[in-house]
Amino acid sequence: MPVNMINDADGSPRVILSEPTGSTAEVLLYGGQVVSWKNERREELLFVTKKALWKPSKAVRGGIPIYFPQFANFGPLERHGFARNRLWSLDPSPSPLSPANNQSTVDLILRCTEDDLKAWPHRFELRLRISLSAGKLTLIPRVRNTDNKAFSFTFALRNYFSVSDISEVRIEGLETLDYFDNLMQRQRYTEQADAITFDGEIDRVYLSTPTKIAIIDHEKKRTFVLRKEGMGDSAVWNPWDKKAKALPDMGDEDFKIMLCVDSAAIETPVTLKPLEEWKGRQELSAVSSSYCSGQLDPRKVLHGFS
Numbered sequence: 360m361p362v363n364m365i366n367d368a369d370g371s372p373r374v375i376l377s378e379p380t381g382s383t384a385e386v387l388l389y390g391g392q393v394v395s396w397k398n399e400r401r402e403e404l405l406f407v408t409k410k411a412l413w414k415p416s417k418a419v420r421g422g423i424p425i426y427f428p429q430f431a432n433f434g435p436l437e438r439h440g441f442a443r444n445r446l447w448s449l450d451p452s453p454s455p456l457s458p459a460n461n462q463s464t465v466d467l468i469l470r471c472t473e474d475d476l477k478a479w480p481h482r483f484e485l486r487l488r489i490s491l492s493a494g495k496l497t498l499i500p501r502v503r504n505t506d507n508k509a510f511s512f513t514f515a516l517r518n519y520f521s522v523s524d525i526s527e528v529r530i531e532g533l534e535t536l537d538y539f540d541n542l543m544q545r546q547r548y549t550e551q552a553d554a555i556t557f558d559g560e561i562d563r564v565y566l567s568t569p570t571k572i573a574i575i576d577h578e579k580k581r582t583f584v585l586r587k588e589g590m591g592d593s594a595v596w597n598p599w600d601k602k603a604k605a606l607p608d609m610g611d612e613d614f615k616i617m618l619c620v621d622s623a624a625i626e627t628p629v630t631l632k633p634l635e636e637w638k639g640r641q642e643l644s645a646v647s648s649s650y651c652s653g654q655l656d657p658r659k660v661l662h663g664f665s
Contacts, residue, residue, distance in 0.1 A: 428512035
């Protein structure tokens with residue numbers, strides 16, 4: 360399907376993806392950032408704050424920002440790296456698409472600039488394929504080392520999910536795992552809860568996480584299923600009330616209707632030799648919750664959806 364590109368009022372380019380059942384996605388070239396994903400009923404599935412600063416120089420708070428080559432302050436660079444604050448381009452030579460019916464796709468690329476090399480002296484190409492199909496949004500990031508020396512990086516796709524009420528949400532799939540608690544000087548703990556629920560600020564990096572995680576919204580009777588490959592960690596973040604009020608680009612009550620669950624490579628940085636390439640994959644789907652004895656229907660979670 361052809362790429363539909365429009366310019367916002369300020370001239371910023373935006374790609375619109377759509378597919379036959381009626382779902383849509385919108386992607387900013389600034390940051391290569393998905394800022395909308397609506398299902399066939401036109402319900403928005405991603406959170407974007409109404410106080411978002413829609414202007415270059417700052418990533419929009421919400422959607423799916425890309426953190427590269429550094430997650431958070433896990434290194435010397437600006438927080439979450441610079442990829443989210445750069446203008447990406449349509450990829451003129453994307454890799455061939457595997458055959459797929461009724462799928463809408465855009466391929467983006469970010470190449471390093473001289474300014475980037477001053478901050479992070481490594482030449483790279485960062486590609487991102489965003490594909491929309493019925494009920495699914497797939498992101499495939501690839502990093503290629505175009506330098507003559509090896510480099511290492513951390514990476515994350517930060518997913519701002521739209522939820523009805525954070526106190527009615529639980530995450531399944533991260534129980535019993537170790538995590539870094541960023542509210543406790545990044546100390547390492549082990550998750551003791553049967554499922555993660557929310558009654559205060561959370562800022563954690565769960566380690567060696569499974570390839571499938573479920574975010575269950577009881578009130579909306581909706582479950583987000585996050586499937587991932589090549590990204591072994593998962594960050595979970597909600598600022599709660601005090602932190603939300605302190606953030607200039609977030610409404611005071613926004614914390615109640617959002618939850619971040621990331622696909623990430625953090626604990627063990629990715630190392631690439633010259634000309635080597637790393638590839639990740641994330642697939643998001645939103646389905647009606649099947650709730651049985653406090654657990655997701657195991658047939659659906661373990662064996663996929665039809």
